[in-house]
Every structure is written in C-alpha cells, then in structure tokens.
Amino acid sequence: MAQPFLDRDLRVRPIDAYIDPPVPRERAIITHGHGDHARSGHGAVLATPDTIAIMKTRYGEDCARTFQPLPYGEVLEMDGMRISLHPAGHILGSAQVLMEFGGQRIVVTGDYKRLPDRTAQPFELLECDLLVTEATFGLPVFQHPDPALEIRRLLASVAAYPSRAHVIGCYALGKAQRVISLLREGGYDAPIYLHGAMIRLCALYEELGIPLGPLLPALDVPKAGLEGRIVIAPPSAVKDRWSRRLPDPVLAVASGWMSVKQRARQSGVELPLVISDHVDWNELRQTVAETRAQTVWVTHGREDALVYYCQQQGLAAEPLNITAYDDGPEDVE
Amino acid sequence: MKAFAQLLEILALTPSRNRKIEALSRYFATTPDPDRGYALAILTGAMSFKNVKPALLKETVLAEVDPHLFALSYDYVGDLGETIALIWPHHGGTEELPSLAELVELFTITPKPKLPGLIGSLLTRAEINERWALVKMTTGALRIGLSARLAKTALADMSGRDLQAIEEVWHGISMPYSELFDWLEGRSDRPDIDHAARFHPMMLSNPIDEARDLPALSPADYAAEWKWDGIRVQLIASGGRVSLFSRTGDDIANAFPDVVDRVFGDAVLDGELLVGRDFVPATFNDLQQRLNRKTASAKHIAELPAFIRAYDMLFDGAEDIRALPWTERRARLEAFLSREKQHVIDISPVIDWSDAEMLAAIRRRGADEEGHEGVMLKLRSSPYVPGRPKGLWYKWKRDPxxxxxxxxxxxxxxxxxxxxxxxxxxxxxxxxxxxxxxxxxxxxxxxxxxxxxxxxxxxxxxxxxxxxxxxxxxxxxxxxxxxxxxxxxxxxxxxxxxxxxxxxxxxxxxxxxxxxxxxxxxxxx
The missing domain is CATH 2.40.50.140 (Nucleic acid-binding proteins)
Structure with missing residues (x-):
C-alpha cells in the first residue's frame, strides 16, 4: 500500500485533524463519548450528534470551541478528502471514521461491537484498504456469550435471593443503559435503582429516544426497601462503602473481562456477567476478513495476538500502542 | 455435571465461608451416590486420573489452537485450566454431558490414544461453565480457594455429625465414599478403619502473639522445644509394616527407604524429618534435594541420610493415646525409644526455661548459632487434637x-x-x-x-x-x-x-x- 494519509498517532494528515486525541488539539474527530476517547479542551470537534450531546452532558456546553455534528452516512468533503461517520455499535452515537483520499480508503473503528444492542446504532461493515481497529478482547480466550443468557443468570440469582439486593457494577455511559435495556428485554419491568452517577446519562439516553423503563434513585430508599431489587452503580462504588447501604448485596459486574473467573475472584465479584461492548476474538477476525483490508493497525488492547493473527493471514499488521486508551482489567470498558 | 459445575462456580466466587458451606451441603444432600462421592473426591484433592493429565489436555487443545496464540492467552489468563476452558474453539451439540460417575469411568477405561478425541468431544458438548469444571476436575488443580477441611465441615453441617469424627475416618475410606454417606445419613454405623495403619490428621500450632500470649505462659504449664527446620512427618510402624506421611497425608515412604527400613517396634509417631549424619541436622537446602522425589538414589542416601527427630506419640503399640496429656505421651515416647533400639529416630529435647526473657535469649541464640527456626511451646496437659486448636501449641519463630x-x-x-x-x-x-x-x-x-x-x-x-x-x-x-x-x-x-x-x-x-x-x-x- 502507498504511504497512508493517516499517521500512527491517528493524525489525519490532509486536514491536520486527530482522531480521539489524548491531548487538546485544534481539530478533533471523536468516535464516541467515553472519557478516554472524548476529552475536553479541543478547538473544533467533529462527531455524531449523539456523541456531541453526550460530551456536552459530561463536560459542559463549552468543552470544545466549536462542534460540527455529522450524522451517520453523510459525507463531509474537505481539502480533497471525503469523511463520513458510520455506526460502531459500541454505545449510543459511537462511530467508525471512514476516510477517502487519493484513491485510498481508511477506516478507524474506534471501539466497536457487532452483537445487537437496543441502546446503540447497529455496527456497519465498511470495506477499506487500511483498517485501524481496537483489540480490547484480542485473545482467543475471549468468546463472549449471548448476553440474554447472562441476564437470565442474573434474574435467576435475583429470584434465588429475595432478601438480598443485586448491585451491578457498570460503566455509567453505555454499559449501564445497555444492561437496563437487556433486563427489560428479558422481561424485568420492576423499577431499577440507580447510583447518583448514573442518573444524568440515563436521562440523556431517554431524551435521545432509548426507553429504559422505570428508574429510581437508590439514594433515598431505606435499606429494607432494596431487598430483592436491582441496583446499578459504577464499579468503584460496588466495592466501596457505598454498597454497605444495601441489604446483604450480591456484587455483580457486567464486563467482557468477567469471563475469566480468576479475574472475577480477584476483584471480589460474586456474580460475573459477561456482557461486553467490544467485539470478541471471533468477531475481530470476522471483521478483519470482511473489511478486506490489506493492512491492519491495532490501536490498543491485546494487540500482540491480533497482529500475529493478521500476519499469519498474510496481511501487513502492526500495533500502534496507543496507551491513552484505557484497556486494563480495572477499567470496566 | 451441570450441578457440579454450578457448585464449583459458587465455591469459586462466593467470598462468604458460610455460603460455601451452604452450597456444599445442599449439593451433598441432593446429589445421588456415587456422583456426590466423586465430587467429594475432586473437592478434597483425592481424585486423580492416571492418563488424564494437564499435558494431555494441552495437547488436545494445541491440535485445535495456534500454539503461539495459546501461549499468549495462557500468559494473560494465568491458569492453565481456565485458559483451556475459555479458548476451546468448538461449541455445540445438544447432548448433555455424562454424569460425574460416568465421566470418572470414561477417563479410567478409555485407552490412552483415544483420550484426546474423547476430551475434545466433551469440551465441545459442554457449556462454558461445564467446560471449566471439566478441565478443573481433570487437571486436579481447582484453585478455587476451597480447603478439604471446608468440604468436611459441610458434611458435618449436612449430617449433624462431629467434624472431628469425620476427620478420624477420612484417611481410612476412599471414593466414592458410600460407606461415609451411609453413616452420615444414619443408614449404617461409623466405618471401621484400621487405626494403626492409617494417617491421622496432625495437631498444628498457632503463631504466638508476643504481646498478648507470651507474658501469660509459664514453664509450669508449657514445655519448650526447638522448632526444627525440616518437614513434619507421621511415622506409622505396625506389625513390621512402616509408612511415612507428610503433613498433608501424602505417603512419602518410597523416597526414604533409609528411614522406613530401619524402624523397630509398633507405634505412631509425630516428628521432624531431617537429613544429616549421626543425628546432626544438615540445612533445609540439603533436605530439599531429597524431597519431591518418588525414590531415593543410593548416592543421595549415602550423602544425605535421613532421620526422624520425634516429638510426640499418637499410638503406643495399638493403643490410641491421643487423649492423654502431652506429659504422659512424652513419657511413653521416651519409654518406646529406650525400649526399642532405633537407628534412625531420636527425640527432640525439651528446653529448660524460667521466663519469657530467658526463652527469648535461647531462641535468638538457637537461631543465630544453630539455624533453628524458633521454639515451640506446648501445653503440658494438652491432648493430641487434630487441626489447629487455640491455646494448646504455639510456635515462636525466630525474628526474620x-x-x-x-x-x-x-x-x-x-x-x-x-x-x-x-x-x-x-x-x-x-x-x-x-x-x-x-x-x-x-x-x-x-x-x-x-x-x-x-x-x-x-x-x-x-x-x-x-x-x-x-x-x-x-x-x-x-x-x-x-x-x-x-x-x-x-x-x-x-x-x-x-x-x-x-x-x-x-x-x-x-x-x-x-x-x-x-x-x-x-x-x-
């Protein structure tokens, strides 16, 4: 392949813009609203309307100088380049960036998943020459189960322990809303109780058209009132003093990491729920194949294995080692 | 298999000891024989398959998964069994897995060359939790934070029998433990075991709290001995047959023929296994060269002869003397050693002491000059109680x-x-x-x-x-x-x-x- 027009720090050379830059930049293209990808303090931000709404909710109206919303599939032409955003299926508003310049097609996936999710626009496959992909779960040990089965395990546990609260550790943006939505899909229509950190973003999701059913703040409910109830809280609160207010809580965490039992054990999780907002190993391989990319760059995650796999397939592949993107076991996506 | 997989998962993930016991007793009460007996064997580490070993599982997986990707995965997950369970690439089949008893039978009778095929098909048929349980049970390393003691505690909890009574019969019975369950559930008498020839669970000491315990101890109540830097063993000599067990009940007699072939008389003794000539202990490092071996070479025996420094007696002849106070057991031990001329057993001397300060000085000197690990303090009136009873025996280790x-x-x-x-x-x-x-x-x-x-x-x-x-x-x-x-x-x-x-x-x-x-x-x- 000719010299790509994208640098290895994700600078889009023809327009001098950066994708998900970890430091403030004059021009930034933001794939989705998670803190490690969307930071405040940029000059001009290009993102989907939902991502912009999320950024403004989290960081304030003036977290960037200007915002340019680009709806999915609309093409922006700029300095001889064509840029468009396409659903990544990771969280609400999450996007892959498709760029065309000088006859070359490059796709930067951001974080993505391919399983159906009522809280995120469904992943769209894009063919390209250079695929820049994440590899959060880029090891063959990660084969995510059907999330509906995980929800069934959760509901079985709720039924088995009627005097205990179930507190589910979830990242406040994306995972919380997805778990709530999966519970509704699984037939659970009782109120779900929220830690304070969840309330604003759940309200935003509802405003943006994602129904979540009855939600109540956990704060004012007396201990006994939460017996047999489901509470959603950030992972940090689950293991913290915060959950002492709950009646004999079952600690659950919803994350792709939870498939490794030793890992669940070492973080004291009693009910690990393998619910991930990233592609697993099989979907990573599927995506690499279906995009028909000849060159693959891996931004972050378990990059060794994916790079090795791609090279085995005869593709040019290299890791970018972008350490600014969280991917440790402590970070629950 | 489903129920057993569920049990293993609860045991692995529930931090509460009581909830683990609850889950175990529920499982034992609701699972039929012989499945629950095999489960008990797996949980207590008593199960092992001659031909199904971690290496075979690894080989089975490496036929399906790229070795480099497997290595990266293992490095990441850190547990071989779990890596295999998670990485197995084929899932499907609606047929339920065989029962535990059927699996044990299959693993035992299937000829070696057919085992990889059998294991592969089982892994494919299993659901993820069952796959994990299957691998765990075949590799024998559960790593779920469960002690054999807890499994027995659950048996006591389920049946209302005394835990110590269960410990007593434990080393005399074998899987699938139907006679144990018969007794626990009141269908038969307590299993009869040959007391003299079986391993008896050992009495262990508690670390001393220098501030709280030490000032309260007096030489009138507590006898002091050196804490030897070897390994704890139980020697059982009965009718010309001699067995040697490690603290966990593993039979190590084959590795120490120089000891077991030269014991005289009938007794069950508790003591320290050491190496060295003329009863002068060499270092632990030297002893280590003779440990974890199935047999001993002539060279090792010549260079590092082993002996036992005895400090307690559980059976005198066929007589169970564990309920007697330490002073009387000690007297019996001394009498036994002077009655029967022994070439490989001597006695751990009692240290004279008058107060804590003096004992501290002795302990420091022993550590510095002779490499002792510290001193032991034993209540003179203590019976021999299996487990780690409070207040009877203390260890006071040397300062690091x-x-x-x-x-x-x-x-x-x-x-x-x-x-x-x-x-x-x-x-x-x-x-x-x-x-x-x-x-x-x-x-x-x-x-x-x-x-x-x-x-x-x-x-x-x-x-x-x-x-x-x-x-x-x-x-x-x-x-x-x-x-x-x-x-x-x-x-x-x-x-x-x-x-x-x-x-x-x-x-x-x-x-x-x-x-x-x-x-x-x-x-x-």
Missing amino acids: NVVDTVLMYAQRGHGKRSSFYSDYTFGVWKGNEIVPVGKAYFGFTDAELKELDRWIRNNTIASFGPVREVRKELVFEVAFDSAQTSNRHKSGVALRFPRINRIRWDKPAGEAATIDEMLAFIPAS
Missing part, C-alpha cells in the same frame, strides 16, 4: 533477617494473581553488577501489587517469554528466615522463606546490600 535488595525480573502470577506481574526475582550487589539471591511472591498488599505491576510495565528493558527484566532501580526490603550456601544460585546464596517486607520506593538502588553482607547471614558450620 532483613536485607535491601534490587528488583531484577518479574513474572506474571497464577491463580488469584493471574495477569499481574507478581513473582519477583531480586538481587544484591557483587562489585558493579547485581546477582540474583531469591524470588518472592508475597508480602505485599493488592494495592501495592497493582502499583508494582504498573512500575514493571513502565520499566521493562527486555522480555524473555513470560519474564520481564526491569531497570535495576526499585529496592525491596526482603525478610527471610535464614541464608544458606547454594551452588544452584549464581550468587552462591539461597534464602529460606523470603518475602517482601517493604517496597522502598524511596531508596536508591545503590544503597542495596552487597553479596558480602548476604554471606554474613550464613551460619558458620
């Missing part, structure tokens, strides 16, 4: 030696520590270079582990497989019980029981110890 070392290499841990760099090799200065003197896996908190892990990732200068070499900049204060010469270590020094005492983030590596300072810890002999 402490030395500042430099972290050299780190490796990922296993089990609970999987995926963190938690195994550390450290060294001391020898001229301008640092030479390794030991490895340690513990002595730090989980929070410190995370910090260390991060430091190691940021300061790696080279990788060799799973091992990272780091910048020689971080100082560990390492505590250890004793130092010995060693020709296995480049530095010529081996540390006994090293652990990280403190992480000295503040201390420059240049101020770490030198090899000469280390050599000064080795007692002159």
